Amino acid sequence: MQVKAAVARANCPEFSVENLSLDSPRSDEILIRVSGVGICHTDIVMKGGVTPETPAVFGHEGAGIVEKIGDAVTKVKPSDRVAISFRSCGTCAQCRAGHPAYCSTMASLNFSGARPDGSTTLRTDEHRVASNFFGQSSFANYCLAYERNVVKISDEVPLEIAGPLGCGVQTGAGAVMRVLSCDPGSSILVLGGGTVGLSAVLGARVQGCSTIIVVEPHAARRTLASELGATHVIDPAVAIDLSAAVRAIAPEGVNFAVDTSGVPKVQSAAMACLAHRGVLGLVAISPPGTPVPGDLMSLTISGQSVKGIIEGDSDPDVFIPELISLYLEGRFPFDRLLKTYPLREINQAIADQHSGACIKAVLLPWD
Ligand SMILES: [Zn+2]
Numbered sequence: 427m428q429v430k431a432a433v434a435r436a437n438c439p440e441f442s443v444e445n446l447s448l449d450s451p452r453s454d455e456i457l458i459r460v461s462g463v464g465i466c467h468t469d470i471v472m473k474g475g476v477t478p479e480t481p482a483v484f485g486h487e488g489a490g491i492v493e494k495i496g497d498a499v500t501k502v503k504p505s506d507r508v509a510i511s512f513r514s515c516g517t518c519a520q521c522r523a524g525h526p527a528y529c530s531t532m533a534s535l536n537f538s539g540a541r542p543d544g545s546t547t548l549r550t551d552e553h554r555v556a557s558n559f560f561g562q563s564s565f566a567n568y569c570l571a572y573e574r575n576v577v578k579i580s581d582e583v584p585l586e587i588a589g590p591l592g593c594g595v596q597t598g599a600g601a602v603m604r605v606l607s608c609d610p611g612s613s614i615l616v617l618g619g620g621t622v623g624l625s626a627v628l629g630a631r632v633q634g635c636s637t638i639i640v641v642e643p644h645a646a647r648r649t650l651a652s653e654l655g656a657t658h659v660i661d662p663a664v665a666i667d668l669s670a671a672v673r674a675i676a677p678e679g680v681n682f683a684v685d686t687s688g689v690p691k692v693q694s695a696a697m698a699c700l701a702h703r704g705v706l707g708l709v710a711i712s713p714p715g716t717p718v719p720g721d722l723m724s725l726t727i728s729g730q731s732v733k734g735i736i737e738g739d740s741d742p743d744v745f746i747p748e749l750i751s752l753y754l755e756g757r758f759p760f761d762r763l764l765k766t767y768p769l770r771e772i773n774q775a776i777a778d779q780h781s782g783a784c785i786k787a788v789l790l791p792w793d
Pocket residue numbers: 466467468469486593594
């Protein structure tokens with residue numbers, strides 16, 4: 427079928443919205459009419475040269491309505507409303523233990539730009555188009571997904587906002603709620619007030635953290651962080667000595683910290699803010715060879731730890747419904763992070779996300 431998609435091409439700084447052909451669903455595939463798709467930092471990084479081939483279609487925070495299913499699909503049926511997350515195998519030891527973000531086939535199922543047999547789901551008249559990213563490539567009005575990465579969504583949730591739950595939102599919230607599992611009354615430092623950082627703030631509220639400190643250079647994001655539940659905000663341009671600024675609030679240091687920046691200097695500064703037995707969670711992907719922050723001597727003496735976390739260690743089938751219940755109860759207002767744009771304005775949306783004019787852009791392919 428003919429679809430409309432935002433295409434990344436080599437040596438072209440912008441995405442171009444083009445008509446492509448999309449395969450019919452194979453027996454294990456699900457055709458989804460995309461209602462909305464969030465833009466995640468990983469999409470931008472892959473466009474910047476990490477992608478295995480071009481042209482390519484990214485997009486991995488999609489949500490929409492099931493249009494058609496392959497013979498072997500039983501989890502969903504046409505007209506079901508779904509959020510789409512990362513793809514996992516469902517059979518390896520980590521998947522079986524409820525940790526699909528650490529699936530042994532994560533790389534090939536999510537980043538290879540093709541199905542496991544090497545075929546792409548999208549093509550132009552002449553060429554294959556790298557696709558199937560995160561088992562979706564949903565910067566398009568239709569995409570193909572799989573049972574393992576679709577989660578049914580109740581009717582009360584607007585579909586166009588559900589996609590970001592599948593990556594950016596679960597990354598921040600899952601770090602705090604599933605991995606750090608912050609205790610009620612504990613203190614937490616969040617470095618960065620983008621989607622992941624602010625989702626960590628929302629998660630910290632749910633956990634009952636009593637001190638929630640956000641470090642963020644953009645004033646508007648600091649204001650939003652306060653509205654969403656941060657008890658203190660710090661402008662890093664003013665607080666040159668982060669540890670002193672944090673210890674003025676929490677004299678013994680914080681019990682938890684979440685770094686969303688991926689910047690080694692920021693991570694080291696965060697280590698200096700931890701209380702004894704404090705834990706620093708790292709959720710951003712760093713380039714290969716980046717050293718672990720901190721110092722083994724003080725780590726040992728203080729009983730501190732550094733924890734790497736991918737996708738909030740989310741099991742989407744469990745965690746996305748949990749976040750939606752909290753949203754419907756008014757306890758997880760993640761919709762406040764989102765701003766919608768028509769798909770054709772993808773380049774403007776990326777520029778706004780970059781400048782801080784919006785936090786999470788969600789593209790609407792049918793506008
Ligand atoms: Zn992402």
